[in-house]
Amino acid sequence: MRDRAADLRRTDGDAFYMRIERLCTTTFRMALDDEIQRAAFDRWIVGRGEAVFMLDSVDEAKLPSMVTTTPLPDALAALKAALGPAISRIRLVVSSRGSEWHDRSEQKPLEMFAARLAAARGDAGSDVTRLALALLDEDRIMRLARSRGADDGLITLLEVSDLIDDARTPLDALHYADHYVAHRGGDDLARSFASRGAVLRASVERRLRDADAEAPRPPADQVAAMRAARRLAFALTVAQTRDIALPSRGSTPRRCSPPGRAASR
Structure with a gap:
């Protein structure tokens, strides 16, 4: 996804790659992947063009120290708060292993976010498309x-x-x-x-x-x-499972930091 975002910036306009767990442990600006993206974001946010935001990856965001039990809803909330009115100018791509994508904690929050995007644009309906990777030939x-x-x-x-x-x-x-x-x-x-x-x-x-x-x-x-x-x-x-999640000893799962503030570690 990082490479795809770079390709889009070179050919089609603005695209930003963000790790979901970084949205939960640092400020929105620092969650942007590098200084090139931060500079591009500064230009985009004051303009009128659209941008693609790529959030990677739900399954990995559930692993490090159990920082949050709801990484996608928290990341979407951070994105909405950071973008403000500019949220009407984005398209969103979210990645995850299929085993970690659930209706209650991922699909429903994403559908609610899509409905907010549609309302911000003045569209009549929202659209969420789920894609699965085909096996490689x-x-x-x-x-x-x-x-x-x-x-x-x-x-x-x-x-x-x-x-x-x-x-x-x-x-x-x-x-x-x-x-x-x-x-x-x-x-x-x-x-x-x-x-x-x-x-x-x-x-x-x-x-x-x-x-x-x-x-x-x-x-x-x-x-x-x-x-x-x-x-x-x-x-x-x-x-008969393929995934393991181990909370840190003595740790309590917590939610993402409020926008603009880094989470204490």
């Missing part, structure tokens, strides 16, 4: 894979290993591409694609080594981490 898998440095040998390996159907989502395609690039040229490349377990193990080990500038992690013991991952996988399988 081989061409799209390779487009993503090439962005990570993979070549056509990846598709061949996925087909030979009967793993092609496991690479049909963007995240999985990127995981397989990273795994391929990390082992390309080595004697163990084909063997590393011999099973889903081999790829998963390598993916977990790589993520444990990765440095994340936005959310730095302390060094992790890989043996202990793999043991924990197996136990979590077993628990998720038994519970």
Whole structure:
């Protein structure tokens, strides 16, 4: 979504990318992704043109320290308060995993927000469109894979290993591409694609080594981490669920800060 917002700014006008959890932990201005967007917003807010606001992502906003139990309604309220009359000039895109999109906490608040937009514009009705990502075909898998440095040998390996159907989502395609690039040229490349377990193990080990500038992690013991991952996988399988939410110890879920004020941490 960040890249799409940048593309829209280059071609079609104003577009702004915002992380929902940042709308819940900082001021509206700081929730804008960078200084380029802040400068663009300053120009847009005093003009008359339309803009697209992309809010990403409901499911991830529910995770960090359980900052809020209602991230989307809170983010929409912050957006409405910050934009004022300019709210009549926006279009809104919201992303989420399907598992975290519910009628009461997401769909209904979004429909109410759309009704307010329609009223601000003087439109007779409001319109909310729900879209789901289609599974990737081989061409799209390779487009993503090439962005990570993979070549056509990846598709061949996925087909030979009967793993092609496991690479049909963007995240999985990127995981397989990273795994391929990390082992390309080595004697163990084909063997590393011999099973889903081999790829998963390598993916977990790589993520444990990765440095994340936005959310730095302390060094992790890989043996202990793999043991924990197996136990979590077993628990998720038994519970027949795909998502986990862990509140911080002793913390109480809270709502977003009032517009213009940063939340205390």
